[in-house]
Amino acid sequence: GAVVSQHPSWVICKSGTSVKIECRSLDFQATTMFWYRQFPKQSLMLMATSNEGSKATYEQGVEKDKFLINHASLTLSTLTVTSAHPEDSSFYICSASHPRGGNQPQHFGDGTRLSIL
Amino acid sequence: GEDVEQSLFLSVREGDSSVINCTYTDSSSTYLYWYKQEPGAGLQLLTYIFSNMDMKQDQRLTVLLNKKDKHLSLRIADTQTGDSAIYFCAEGTASNDYKLSFGAGTTVTVRA
Numbered sequence: 001g002a003v004v005s006q007h008p009s010w011v012i013c014k015s016g017t018s019v020k021i022e023c024r025s026l027d028f029q030a031t032t033m034f035w036y037r038q039f040p041k042q043s044l045m046l047m048a049t050s051n052e053g054s055k056a057t058y059e060q061g062v063e064k065d066k067f068l069i070n071h072a073s074l075t076l077s078t079l080t081v082t083s084a085h086p087e088d089s090s091f092y093i094c095s096a097s098h099p100r101g102g103n104q105p106q107h108f109g110d111g112t113r114l115s116i117l
Numbered sequence: 118g119e120d121v122e123q124s125l126f127l128s129v130r131e132g133d134s135s136v137i138n139c140t141y142t143d144s145s146s147t148y149l150y151w152y153k154q155e156p157g158a159g160l161q162l163l164t165y166i167f168s169n170m171d172m173k174q175d176q177r178l179t180v181l182l183n184k185k186d187k188h189l190s191l192r193i194a195d196t197q198t199g200d201s202a203i204y205f206c207a208e209g210t211a212s213n214d215y216k217l218s219f220g221a222g223t224t225v226t227v228r229a
Contacts, residue, residue, distance in 0.1 A: 006159070034216070043205065043219045044160075093159050105150065106217060108160040 003027050004096050006109030014117055015086060021079045021112045023094030029074035030096035034106060035067070038091040050077045084116045123206050123220035129227055135193040137223045139206030142187060148215065150207040151180065151191045154222070160205065163191070193225075201227045 003026040011019055023033055031052050036044040048058045048069050056069035066088075068080040077096075081088050091113050095106035123139040141149065147168040152160040166173045166180050166189075173180045179192040193200055203222040209215040 004159075043221050044217075046216060049214075049216065095160075105148075105162050105165055107162060108152070110159040111157075113157070 002096075002098065002105075002107040004094065004107045004109040006094055006112055008112060009110060010113045010115075012115045012117065013084065016083055017116075019081045019084055019114060021081075021092055021094070021114075023077045023079070023096065023109055025075045025096040025107075028096075028098055030077075030098065031074060032097050033071060033077040034095045034097075035069060035077075035079050036093045036095070038093060038111070040091075044093060047079075081114065084114070086116045089114055089116045121206055121208050121218050121220040123204075123223050125221060125223060127223055127225045129196050129225065131196060131198060131227050131229050133196055135191075135196045135200065135225055135227075137191045137193075137204050137206075137225065139189040139191075139220055140187055141189065141206075141208045141218075143208060143210045143212065143218075144187070145210050145212045147211075148209045149180075149182065149189050150205075150209065150217070151178075152205040152207060154203045154205065156202075163204075196225075196227050198227050198229070201225055 005024045007022045033050040035047045038044050047062045048056045050056045050069050050071040052071045071077040091111050093111040095108045097106045098104040120142045129135045150165040151163040154160050177194045181190045203224050205222045206220040207217040209217050
């Protein structure tokens with residue numbers, strides 16, 4: 001099946017640090033990747049849709065300058081949390097879908113737990 | 118718009134069948150998904166169904182769709198301890214570029 005790898009799986013850093021999270025589709029090319037945020041015991045909240053070679057589309061209320069997304073290739077998207085603060089601590093999950101046209105299921109990475117001290 | 122609802126908790130005895138229910142609201146061209154999330158992990162795609170189908174079966178999993186009532190269910194036969202997890206129902210519609218709308222998740226606990 002489709003495999004999506006996310007790295008790192010866990011990061012702890014000081015307030016004010018910028019943190020980069022990578023999302024890779026290992027066995028397929030993904031024109032579209034999605035970034036989600038999940039709070040404890042809650043569902044997933046879509047942050048942005050990342051399209052290869054173009055700017056990401058952010059959901060309402062998500063700060064573009066805070067959460068920088070780059071999708072430079074068909075197998076890699078990155079999310080950079082800039083100048084992270086404790087309120088940015090969360091579980092971040094990416095997903096990718098096959099580019100075969102129409103709707104294809106999203107396959108998810110294992111998530112990154114971000115803790116800002 | 119999209120609004121996906123599901124029950125929050127389900128407790129089931131090992132070996133019994135589990136049935137997780139979900140309702141959705143969008144009646145346009147829709148895909149409906151079931152994902153499983155274990156503690157500290159991402160989401161694992163279990164199965165999905167298009168809105169013109171009534172049923173889909175895959176080994177121990179059976180998905181039933183009642184289009185009239187916009188009701189989706191996931192049945193897990195012979196539930197095992199490894200099935201303990203949070204199960205998310207999600208909807209993707211053409212009108213929303215197939216972005217997923219998730220339910221709150223059903224926590225399934227399998228007891229011996």
